[in-house]
Amino acid sequence: MVITRARSxxxxxxxxAVPAFAALVAEPLFLLTDYxxxxxxxxxxxxxxxxxxxxxxTIVNLCVFLAYGTTAAVARQVGAGxxxxxxxxxxxxxxxxxxxxVAVVAAGWPLAPALVHLMDxxxxxxADAVTYLRISxxxxxxxxxxxxxxxxxxxLQDTVTPLAVSVGGFALNAVLNAWFVLGLHWGLAGSAYxxxxxxxxxxxxxxxxxxxxxxxxxxxxxxxxxGIRASGxxxxxxxxxxxxxxxxxxxxxxxxxxMGLAEVAAHGVTAQLWTLLAFTLDAxxxxxxxxxxxxxxxxxxxxxxxxxxxxxxxxxxxxxVLGLLVxxxxxxxxxxxxxxxxxxxxxxxxxWVVAVFQPVSGVxxxxxxxxxxxxxxxxxxxxSLLNTAAYLPFALVATGLVGLWLALGVWMLSRMVxxxxxxxxxxxxxxxx
Numbered sequence: 001m002v003i004t005r006a007r008s009x010x011x012x013x014x015x016x017a018v019p020a021f022a023a024l025v026a027e028p029l030f031l032l033t034d035y036x037x038x039x040x041x042x043x044x045x046x047x048x049x050x051x052x053x054x055x056x057x058t059i060v061n062l063c064v065f066l067a068y069g070t071t072a073a074v075a076r077q078v079g080a081g082x083x084x085x086x087x088x089x090x091x092x093x094x095x096x097x098x099x100x101x102v103a104v105v106a107a108g109w110p111l112a113p114a115l116v117h118l119m120d121x122x123x124x125x126x127a128d129a130v131t132y133l134r135i136s137x138x139x140x141x142x143x144x145x146x147x148x149x150x151x152x153x154x155x156l157q158d159t160v161t162p163l164a165v166s167v168g169g170f171a172l173n174a175v176l177n178a179w180f181v182l183g184l185h186w187g188l189a190g191s192a193y194x195x196x197x198x199x200x201x202x203x204x205x206x207x208x209x210x211x212x213x214x215x216x217x218x219x220x221x222x223x224x225x226x227g228i229r230a231s232g233x234x235x236x237x238x239x240x241x242x243x244x245x246x247x248x249x250x251x252x253x254x255x256x257x258x259m260g261l262a263e264v265a266a267h268g269v270t271a272q273l274w275t276l277l278a279f280t281l282d283a284x285x286x287x288x289x290x291x292x293x294x295x296x297x298x299x300x301x302x303x304x305x306x307x308x309x310x311x312x313x314x315x316x317x318x319x320x321v322l323g324l325l326v327x328x329x330x331x332x333x334x335x336x337x338x339x340x341x342x343x344x345x346x347x348x349x350x351x352w353v354v355a356v357f358q359p360v361s362g363v364x365x366x367x368x369x370x371x372x373x374x375x376x377x378x379x380x381x382x383x384s385l386l387n388t389a390a391y392l393p394f395a396l397v398a399t400g401l402v403g404l405w406l407a408l409g410v411w412m413l414s415r416m417v418x419x420x421x422x423x424x425x426x427x428x429x430x431x432x433x
Contacts, residue, residue: 012307013287013288013291013307016157016159016287016291017283017287017314019162020154020162020283020287021283033170033173033174034049034177034191035053035268035269037181037191038188040182041181041188043261043262043265043343044125045128045187046265046343047122047125047264047268048128049129049188049191050264050268051257051264052129052130052133052136053132053268054253054268054271055115055116055133056133056136057249057275058246058250060140060143060144061242061245062242062243063144065235065238065239066093067147067151068238068289069093069231069235069238070090070093070148070155070231071152071155071290071373072155072374072375073293073375074089074090074154074156074293075289075290075291075292075294075297076294076296076297078156078293079293079294079296079298084219086155086156088214089152089155089231090148090152090156090213090214091214091219091220092223092231093152093231094148094206094210095223096148096232097144097145097147097148098144100144101141101142101145102141104140105141108133109137112133112137113130115133116130119250119253122257128188131189131192132189132191135189135192136192136195136196138196139196139200141200141203142196142199142203142204143203145207146199146202146206148206149162149203149206149207149209152213153206153210154289154290155293156213157290159287159290165202165206165209168205169202172197172198173198173199175194176193176198177190177191180193181194237377237380237381238377240381241377244381244384244385244387244388245384248387248391248395249271251391252404252405252407252408253271255395255396255398255404259400262340262345262346265343266346267346267404269333270354270401273333273351273354274354277326278365280318281319281322281362282368284311284314284315284318284362284365285365285366285372286369287311287369288307288369288370288373289370289373290373291307291373292304292307292370292373293373293374293375295307296374296375296430301426301429304370304374305429308366308367308423311366311369312363312366312423314366315362315366319358319359319360319363320359320362322355322358323358323359324355326354326355330348330351331348334348349402350402350405353405353406353408356409357408357412360413360416361412363416363419363420364412364415364416367416367423368380368415370423371419374428374429375430376428376430379422379427379428386414386418387411388411390410390411391407391408391414394406395407
């Protein structure tokens with residue numbers, strides 16, 4: 001009986017996690033495609049992309065609550081049997097995403113030079129970084145709508161539709177970037193134009209899917225200020241959590257930029273590879289958000305705990321496999337990005353650190369997703385502050401890129417401890433819609 005239940009849970013996890021993987025890696029794949037193509041332009045443009053890409057990733061990731069918070073809220077309503085209310089919460093998330101996206105464009109355009117300056121990159125990359133950032137900002141509304149739309153569908157236990165949209169968006173992004181940069185010779189700006197077009201068309205696809213679902217369930221399409229305000233309030237704790245994470249990652253980029261041009265270029269490539277690996281593991285966490293929210297919405301606390309145990313095992317196993325894959329692919333990575341010898345040497349050394357910490361990342365991302373699905377955002381916010389405080393002293397004294405990434409390893413270990421302690425307790429097992 002126990003074995004049968006475990007197998008049934010594994011099938012449910014895989015049913016949600018496998019298609020969620022492609023949706024999760026859409027943004028890092030967008031940027032990895034950019035890095036692979038822009039790398040042919042030289043180290044300068046690659047360094048500019050690293051600086052601008054970090055700023056854009058910070059903006060988008062600060063708004064990740066649009067996906068995570070929406071997933072948890074919608075899944076709970078589904079578990080409680082209130083499907084129309086679930087879709088209505090999703091529509092509120094789409095309107096909030098659109099409003100935030102427009103505000104980001106309006107504020108980000110004039111502030112682009114100052115934001116690049118804050119990254120403290122080499123002077124020779126600043127102008128290109130500003131150009132890439134200003135063009136890419138116009139893709140922000142689309143990317144935020146993608147986040148919200150993805151959250152709605154995950155909460156409805158549908159990760160197949162996000163898979164289809166992500167694959168289409170990635171393919172379009174790759175084609176447009178290659179055409180604009182290598183075909184039309186638009187340089188770094190061409191890469192930004194291609195990504196903006198792909199992000200915007202992906203957002204249109206999500207809007208069409210969610211609107212069709214809202215009409216089917218009888219949910220309103222009009223903006224509801226109360227619902228939008230509730231969505232924003234619910235995401236505040238997740239915003240703090242994400243802000244802490246971005247402080248960690250931006251600090252790493254700033255420190256790498258101060259080390260030199262080769263270090264910041266290698267760090268940019270490594271950061272994108274690490275994000276891709278993290279999102280691979282986070283696919284299990286996305287299943288955890290949807291499953292945990294639905295089970296707790298239906299009042300099944302024991303089922304939520306059992307599912308958590310299974311997903312942690314999956315996280316550790318996949319983390320170990322990914323670590324081995326990184327070691328195997330390590331000699332090939334510099335060539336994929338057209339890295340010059342100095343950049344290649346940095347990559348060869350730092351990828352060992354990335355590989356070693358993959359099993360730890362497996363535990364961290366799974367537990368993070370489970371607690372988000374449970375609506376335990378307040379604890380996540382406070383623990384993130386503690387984890388950031390544990391990381392900063394090590395990062396600020398790092399003298400090389402390997403040391404900097406070892407500091408990131410300390411951060412992951414700290415997260416594993418704080419999340420593990422919470423998961424072993426019962427305070428997060430709150431049932432009901």
